[in-house]
Amino acid sequence: xxxxxxxxxxxxxxxxxxxxxxxxxxxxxxxxxxxxxxxxxxxxxxxxxxxxxxxxxxxxxxxxxxxxxxxxxxxxxxxxxxxxxxxxxxxxxxxxxxxxxxxxxxxxxxxxxxxxxxxxxxxxxxxxxxxxxxxxxxxxxxxxxxxxxxxxxxxxxxxxxxxxxxxxxxxxxxxxxxxxxxxxxxxxxxxxxxxxxxxxxxxxxxxxxxxxxxxxxxxxxxxxxxxxxxxxxxxxxxxxxxxxxxxxxxxxxxxxxxxxxxxxxxxxxxxxxxxxxxxxxxxxxxxxxxxxxxxxxxxxxxxxxxxxxxxxxxxxxxxxxxxxxxxxxxxxxxxxxxxx
Amino acid sequence: xxxxxxxxxxxxxxxxxxxxxxxxxxxxxxxxxxxxxxxxxxxxxxxxxxxxxxxxxxxxxxxxxxxxxxxxxxxxxxxxxxxxxxxxxxxxxxxxxxxxxxxxxxxxxxxxxxxxxxxxxxxxxxxxxxxxxxxxxxxxxxxxxxxxxxxxxxxxxxxxxxxxxxxxxxxxxxxxxxxxxxxxxxxxxxxxxxxxxxxxxxxxxxxxxxxxxxxxxxxxxxxxxxxxxxxxxxxxxxxxxxxxxxxxxxxxxxxxxxxxxxxxxxxxxxxxxxxxxxxxxxxxxxxxxxxxxxxxxxxxxxxxxxxxxxxxxxxxxxxxxxxxxxxxxxxxxxxxxxxxxxxxxxxxxxxxxxxxxxxxxxxxxxxxxxxxxxxxxxxxxxxxxxxxxxxxxxxxxxxxxxxxxxxxxxxxxxxxxxxxxxxxxxxxxxxxxxxxxxxxxxxxxxxxxxxxxxxx
Numbered sequence: 036x037x038x039x040x041x042x043x044x045x046x047x048x049x050x051x052x053x054x055x056x057x058x059x060x061x062x063x064x065x066x067x068x069x070x071x072x073x074x075x076x077x078x079x080x081x082x083x084x085x086x087x088x089x090x091x092x093x094x095x096x097x098x099x100x101x102x103x104x105x106x107x108x109x110x111x112x113x114x115x116x117x118x119x120x121x122x123x124x125x126x127x128x129x130x131x132x133x134x135x136x137x138x139x140x141x142x143x144x145x146x147x148x149x150x151x152x153x154x155x156x157x158x159x160x161x162x163x164x165x166x167x168x169x170x171x172x173x174x175x176x177x178x179x180x181x182x183x184x185x186x187x188x189x190x191x192x193x194x195x196x197x198x199x200x201x202x203x204x205x206x207x208x209x210x211x212x213x214x215x216x217x218x219x220x221x222x223x224x225x226x227x228x229x230x231x232x233x234x235x236x237x238x239x240x241x242x243x244x245x246x247x248x249x250x251x252x253x254x255x256x257x258x259x260x261x262x263x264x265x266x267x268x269x270x271x272x273x274x275x276x277x278x279x280x281x282x283x284x285x286x287x288x289x290x291x292x293x294x295x296x297x298x299x300x301x302x303x304x305x306x307x308x309x310x311x312x313x314x315x316x317x318x319x320x321x322x323x324x325x326x327x328x329x330x331x332x333x334x335x336x337x338x339x340x341x342x343x344x345x346x347x348x349x350x351x352x353x354x355x356x357x358x359x360x361x362x363x364x365x366x367x368x369x370x371x372x373x374x375x
Numbered sequence: 376x377x378x379x380x381x382x383x384x385x386x387x388x389x390x391x392x393x394x395x396x397x398x399x400x401x402x403x404x405x406x407x408x409x410x411x412x413x414x415x416x417x418x419x420x421x422x423x424x425x426x427x428x429x430x431x432x433x434x435x436x437x438x439x440x441x442x443x444x445x446x447x448x449x450x451x452x453x454x455x456x457x458x459x460x461x462x463x464x465x466x467x468x469x470x471x472x473x474x475x476x477x478x479x480x481x482x483x484x485x486x487x488x489x490x491x492x493x494x495x496x497x498x499x500x501x502x503x504x505x506x507x508x509x510x511x512x513x514x515x516x517x518x519x520x521x522x523x524x525x526x527x528x529x530x531x532x533x534x535x536x537x538x539x540x541x542x543x544x545x546x547x548x549x550x551x552x553x554x555x556x557x558x559x560x561x562x563x564x565x566x567x568x569x570x571x572x573x574x575x576x577x578x579x580x581x582x583x584x585x586x587x588x589x590x591x592x593x594x595x596x597x598x599x600x601x602x603x604x605x606x607x608x609x610x611x612x613x614x615x616x617x618x619x620x621x622x623x624x625x626x627x628x629x630x631x632x633x634x635x636x637x638x639x640x641x642x643x644x645x646x647x648x649x650x651x652x653x654x655x656x657x658x659x660x661x662x663x664x665x666x667x668x669x670x671x672x673x674x675x676x677x678x679x680x681x682x683x684x685x686x687x688x689x690x691x692x693x694x695x696x697x698x699x700x701x702x703x704x705x706x707x708x709x710x711x712x713x714x715x716x717x718x719x720x721x722x723x724x725x726x727x728x729x730x731x732x733x734x735x736x737x738x739x740x741x742x743x744x745x746x747x748x749x750x751x752x753x754x755x756x757x758x759x760x761x762x763x764x765x766x767x768x769x770x771x772x773x774x775x776x777x778x779x780x781x782x783x784x785x786x787x788x789x790x791x792x793x794x795x796x797x798x799x800x801x802x803x804x805x806x807x808x809x810x811x812x813x814x815x816x817x818x819x820x821x822x823x824x825x826x827x828x829x830x831x
Contacts (some may be wrong), residue, residue, distance in 0.1 A: 061674070069592050069674035075581055076588030080600045081643065083607045088619050093621065103504055152510050163768060168521045170696070173702025174731040175753045178738055179524045180466070181742060181745075182531065190472040244518070266503035298706035299735060300552030310706050324613045324706065331620060331710055339621060346614045357609035362495030 055300055087350075097337065099305040105344060106373065108129055109311050111326065113338040120345050122309050127349065130301060133230025133315060136240035139287055146245035146308040150252075162246065169239035177220035178298035180232030185304070188231065192222040192316045207317045223253035224306040226320040232300045237290035242349075244289060248282025248367070281367015293351045296305055298324035323349040447502040448491045456484035481512065525757065532751030539576075541751060546716035552743045559750050563733035567759075568635060569710070569722050570729055571702055573637035578644050579694060583683075586652035588691075589660075591678055601653065607646040616707030624711065631713035633722035638730065639707035648697035655689030656682060688770050695767035699760045705731040723772040730756040 059070065061117035098105055100116055108119025149161045192207075199205045207221055254273050260270040301322050305331060323345050326355075333341060378798045407671055435809050485508060493501045535541045541559040549558025585604070619639040621627050653688040659682050667677040683690070713726025714736055727737075737749030778786060 040659055062674055065673045067380055068673075072588040072592040076593060076600045077597065078650075079581060079649065080603045081584040081796060082642070083646065086607070086610070086615070087620060089622065090614065132813070136524030141513050143519055144510045145517045148510040148514035152507055153514070161518075164518065164521065166768075167761065167764055168517070170699045170703075170760055171521075171524065172705075172731055172753075172760060174703065174705050174734050175524060175528055175757050178531075178734065178753050180748060181738065182750075183527050185521070187474065191474055194472075194475065236763070237595070238517060248600050266499050268503040268506040269499065269508075279393055289465070291410060296609075296613070298611070298613045299709075299731070303738070324611055327613050327617055331617060335776055339625070343617065343621070346611070346617055349611055350609070350614055353609040353611060354606055360605070361605065 057267050062067050071151065089216055090268065090343050090347050090350065093340045094347040097341040097344040100337075102142060108308055111309050111330070111341075112350075113341040114335065118341050120310050120323065120348050123321045123326050124352075125311055125313075126305075126325050127228050127295055129313070129315055130233055130297075130320065131291050133227055134233035134237050134294045135287065135291050137231060137234040138241060141234075142238045142241035142245060142286070142290070143283060146249055147271060147275065149242075149246050150249040150283040151267060155331075164191045165168065165242050165246065166349060169243055171298045173236055173297060173315055174303075176232055176235050177303035179235070180300060181219075181303045184231060185228055189219045189222045190230055193219075194223065196222075196316055204215055204313060205316055208312050208314070214340060220315060222320045224304060224320070225313075226305070226317075229301050229304040229320060229322075230315070233294045233297050235298065236300060237294045238296040240293055241286040241290035242258050244286030245279060245282055245363070248286075252278045280363075281363050285360045285364030285367070288356050288363065292356045295349060295353050295356065296324060297322075298328050301325045302328050307332060378515070384748045409780070411543050444495075448488060452484050452488035452491055454478050455487045459483050459487075484511070505674070528750055528754045529758060531748075532747060532754040535747050535751035536754055547718070549716075551740060551745055552644070553744065555744055555747060558748075560730070560733055560748070562715065563728050563730045563752060564755070565718060565720060566687045567702060567729040567756075569633050569720065569727065570637045570640060570708070571698060573634060573722055574644060574701055575694070575698065577641040578648055582645055582648040582652055582694075582697075583690065584780070585649050586656050587655050587678055588650070588736065590656040591674070591682065604646045604649050604653075608650055610643070610646070611706075612643045612704050613706035613710070614637050618642065619707070620710045631711060631726050632724060633659070633694040633712060633727035636708045636712035637722065638725065638775075639703060639711045641702045641731065642705060643707055644697045644701040645701055651693035651696065652686075652690055655686045655693060658689070659685045691770045693762050694769045695770070699763045699767075700727075702763070703731055703756065703760055705729075705763035708732045721809050730759070 046277075070287065082295065101108065101119065105119045107121050108117060109122035111118045111123070145165065149158060149165070155162055195205050196207045200207065256274045256278070257270060260274050262288070302325040303324070305320040306318060307325065309320045309321065312319065327342050327346055330338065330342060399553045426528040457480060460476060460483055461477065464476055485505060488508060489501055489505050492504045496504070515808075529536070538555055538559075540556060541563055542564070544557070544559035545562035546560070547560045585600070589601055593600065600803075616639045619642070623638065624631060624634050624811075629635060662680050663685060664677055667681045672680070708729045709732055710785055712728060712732065712733065715728050719727050721727045734749045734752040734756065737752060740746065740749075
């Protein structure tokens with residue numbers, strides 16, 4: 036039998052050996068290289084911090100005037116010092132929430148379909164398809180929503196209002212669901228339609244992250260579940276979904292971050308209004324980014340800083356959402372390798 | 376010492392047609408290293424076939440495909456759902472609408488299918504089948520949505536797309552009421568190309584250098600920079616536009632131009648490219664770096680000759696996907712480029728328009744011809760993104776260090792070349808007369824490496 040010998044200290048009286056000092060002397064070229072790399076890294080950081088700082092400083096000018104009422108005012112009249120983000124931020128969040136509620140189940144199911152159900156020959160093309168869908172420019176989705184979806188979805192809005200109008204969210208003022216002749220215009224340009232269009236954009240982004248995570252489910256656990264007699268859905272429920280929980284949450288929030296910042300698709304759909312409006316089916320909504328796109332050109336210097344304050348609030352929101360997302364993804368079992 | 380392991384061996388006569396498993400004991404002798412009396416008879420005995428093949432044939436089940444019963448159930452449920460829904464919508468109830476028809480039909484289909492499956496299977500299997508149907512329909516829904524977006528855009532823009540003047544002319548002499556045979560989006564195509572080229576000139580060196588900094592040289596600062604970059608990926612694109620609008624145009628007093636738009640797009644693209652390039656470089660195997668360092672290469676040569684080429688395909692993909700994102704962004708361009716209907720090739724002077732912005736402005740008009748142009752512009756943009764995306768797919772999709780055939784051939788040629796060089800050098804070493812006196816280290820592979828003294 037082999038015995039591992041542990042060497043005894045040869046001389047107990049000798050001073051304890053100290054680690055040798057390692058000095059790496061870089062050549063001139065390496066010094067230049069390191070300086071250059073550090074410079075570019077610091078430059079990028081400086082640019083990014085400058086953007087954030089500039090927005091914050093400009094926004095501070097507007098915030099000093101309004102104080103805390105910036106968060107509670109819903110009007111937007113910077114020239115009369117009456118402005119706040121209550122309505123626009125609520126609209127932004129509602130659009131993102133509608134998008135999330137619609138996109139999430141489809142994203143999870145599509146990701147599971149690609150990893151678990153689809154035949155092998157189809158998988159690669161499906162993956163490419165979802166990636167491609169994530170790359171379609173938002174203005175294309177906006178056109179689709181404005182010209183195709185808007186006309187066809189009014190029936191659904193009317194139906195929801197007819198059956199669930201008693202829930203405050205789905206209430207529509209001036210609408211009579213029982214009369215088929217009532218004007219469709221009370222349902223158009225609503226938070227709901229904008230949310231559906233944004234959901235189209237967000238779904239593939241979420242799906243990409245989730246598929247990545249589901250494809251990393253350890254084969255041993257998967258086969259273990261099958262060997263114990265589980266059906267495919269049983270395996271998905273007890274192995275794939277718990278394993279991918281971090282990815283699901285992370286992907287969802289990543290999509291939400293994009294949904295919150297979306298400008299053009301929302302701008303094309305909604306007709307802006309400046310009051311607190313919870314009724315998602317009702318015509319008229321607003322979002323921070325579309326407010327900026329609409330008002331930037333006609334704004335005075337102060338109006339611009341008010342817009343920047345609104346933008347800063349939006350940025351803070353997306354920042355929180357994104358960092359929470361990467362925290363969840365990094366903490367999950369599937370690990371940081373799936374961050375996309 | 377000698378171990379004797381008795382293992383039961385399964386003797387499979389003819390895999391595929393029939394299984395006749397006969398358990399035989401197989402004797403395998405294992406010689407320990409300290410074995411003194413070597414047993415020469417330690418052989419593996421292959422048992423004889425045991426008589427005639429068994430006759431209990433079993434047909435092999437095809438596991439990959441749905442069985443015929445599954446297909447029949449599916450088809451039956453489908454027909455039944457279609458009929459029931461038509462009955463409901465046409466005769467029994469006042470329901471109407473295409474969307475409603477599809478939703479109700481789908482619901483009835485799932486219910487019928489569940490009932491049919493439950494005739495033969497237990498509860499678990501019913502749930503499994505129903506969930507498989509649900510997952511499949513969700514994927515079909517997603518695919519159908521993408522399909523409808525693509526087809527609808529192409530269809531609404533088809534009249535403009537088929538005319539050559541659409542690609543060759545600008546809109547300067549075309550009024551809103553003019554037919555589609557006049558005017559085009561040449562100015563927007565050129566504008567997009569100029570903007571994205573400028574943005575690439577700004578972002579690519581900076582992003583790659585920053586990614587190298589994060590992965591190779593950064594140290595403790597890298598963590599901070601990485602956090603800031605991650606944070607900036609959350610920056611809504613319109614804020615990048617607003618930032619440039621407020622600084623470049625209002626404070627510094629430059630006019631709205633292609634350059635301003637390119638800078639705004641760069642601010643938006645920079646963190647996206649850095650982040651994915653960072654991930655690519657992180658996947659470059661560390662032992663390649665270590666091998667390079669061990670051969671005495673200075674750090675910059677390791678990065679330039681080992682790390683970056685290894686990650687080339689991934690880095691290209693990162694850049695192309697960033698470009699696809701930047702090309703499609705409307706919001707920053709809307710704020711910074713201004714709008715024009717004439718061709719402008721000077722990025723510093725005068726307003727410039729990009730494809731998404733042109734599409735956006737076209738469809739805001741009520742004129743049908745302009746709306747058709749808007750759709751055609753969106754279609755051109757979409758095709759452009761599709762092409763970029765396909766290129767990214769072809770180049771990328773390969774993990775770091777895995778070479779394509781062409782790259783592998785190039786690497787072979789390169790290393791043959793190196794071999795020749797080294798051989799020639801060794802030859803020269805053996806003939807000291809041929810040695811140049813002023814070349815103190817003519818042969819170090821890295822004349823500026825830290826270990827030159829050792830090498831010579």
